[in-house]
Amino acid sequence: MDLITSLTSQVMNKALDGLAKRHKAIASNLANVDTPNYRRRDVSFEGALEKAVSESRGTSESWRMASNDEALAMRTSRPDHIGIGHVYNSLDEVQPEVSESEDFQYRNDGNAVDIETEMAQLAKNTQKYMAITNLQSRNLKSIRSVITGGGG
Numbered sequence: 001m002d003l004i005t006s007l008t009s010q011v012m013n014k015a016l017d018g019l020a021k022r023h024k025a026i027a028s029n030l031a032n033v034d035t036p037n038y039r040r041r042d043v044s045f046e047g048a049l050e051k052a053v054s055e056s057r058g059t060s061e062s063w064r065m066a067s068n069d070e071a072l073a074m075r076t077s078r079p080d081h082i083g084i085g086h087v088y089n090s091l092d093e094v095q096p097e098v099s100e101s102e103d104f105q106y107r108n109d110g111n112a113v114d115i116e117t118e119m120a121q122l123a124k125n126t127q128k129y130m131a132i133t134n135l136q137s138r139n140l141k142s143i144r145s146v147i148t149g150g151g152g
Contacts, residue, residue: 010091011053012136018045018096019129025098026122029113037110040118045096052090 022043032038106114 012132014094015132021096022125029118033113033115039100040112041100043096043098048094052094055090
C-alpha cells in the first residue's frame with residue numbers, strides 16, 4: 001500500500017479543499033454584508049465525503065478520522081478479482097458544493113448575511129482546518145520516521 005496516498009491522507013486532502021472553499025465563501029459573505037439583495041453562500045462536502053469513504057471501505061458505517069483500517073488492504077491473486085483497499089474512485093468524485101441561502105433575510109434591503117453568524121462560522125471553519133492540517137502533519141512525520149528509520 002502506498003503510504004502517501006492512503007485513504008486517510010486522501011480524505012484529509014479532500015476535507016482541506018472543502019474547508020478552503022468554505023473559507024472563501026464566508027469571506028465573500030463578510031465582504032458583502034452591506035450589499036443589497038446579497039444571498040449568503042455556504043459550502044457543503046462533509047456528507048458526500050463520508051459517503052465516499054464508506055463506499056471505498058465497502059461499509060455503511062460512519063467514518064471516523066482516527067480509524068486506520070486501510071492498513072489491512074488485501075492483495076488479489078488474479079486480475080479479475082476485486083481489489084480492496086487501494087482504489088478510491090468515489091472519493092475522487094467528491095467536490096464541495098456552493099449554495100446560496102433562499103430562506104432568510106436579515107434586513108429590509110434583502111441582504112441575508114448576519115455578521116455575527118459569519119464570524120462564528122469563520123472561527124469554526126478555521127479550527128477544523130487547523131485540526132486537519134495538524135493531523136496531516138503528524139501523518140507525514142510518521143511516514144518520514146518510517147523512511148529514515150526513526151532517526152529523525
